[in-house]
Amino acid sequence: MGPSASPAGHFVVLYFAAAASYTGKTSEHLASPMAAGELFGRLEQLYPGIRARVLESCAVTVNLQYINLDGDDAEGARVLLKEGDEVAIIPPVSSG
Template sequence: MASTKPPAGQFNMLYFAAASTYAKKQSEHLKAPLPVSELFDTLEQLYPGIKEKVLSSCMLTVNLGYVDLDDAAGIKIKEGDEVAIIPPVSSG
């Protein structure tokens, strides 16, 4: 999934696996800056039910670095950042 540079004042939001299925897209641009602590509420407004069905068990990356959601206070997603929702995956 190739991401493109977002327009001014926005960041890239990438969806993988179940997140992509739920949002019915692989990526989009969202308004920046945005505190990480508000991201899931923002996505819930866009995709009602996504918090319970997908986000409650996912990982989050900002610029390819994993973010500890329990310790995300004060972290802001900035213009041009790349954020990814990565649900758990299984293999067999």
């Protein structure tokens, strides 16, 4: 099973850049279903401090489609993360 293949009843979270550094992982599987709006809270439970240090400035994709999780009424917060979905946490990157 590759890093993006999820076990039954789970979805995969892919971590990039600062998110990978903070978690010490490039991916992990979380139980589904879960509303996307609950994802940052769950990650904060697993990795205290990640919301303020990493997640608040990240882009999030679900199955390669960007979703908006900014604000309590964000449209993306209502997306249901289902078994087999792929979620990417993409911090801003600087180049120079």
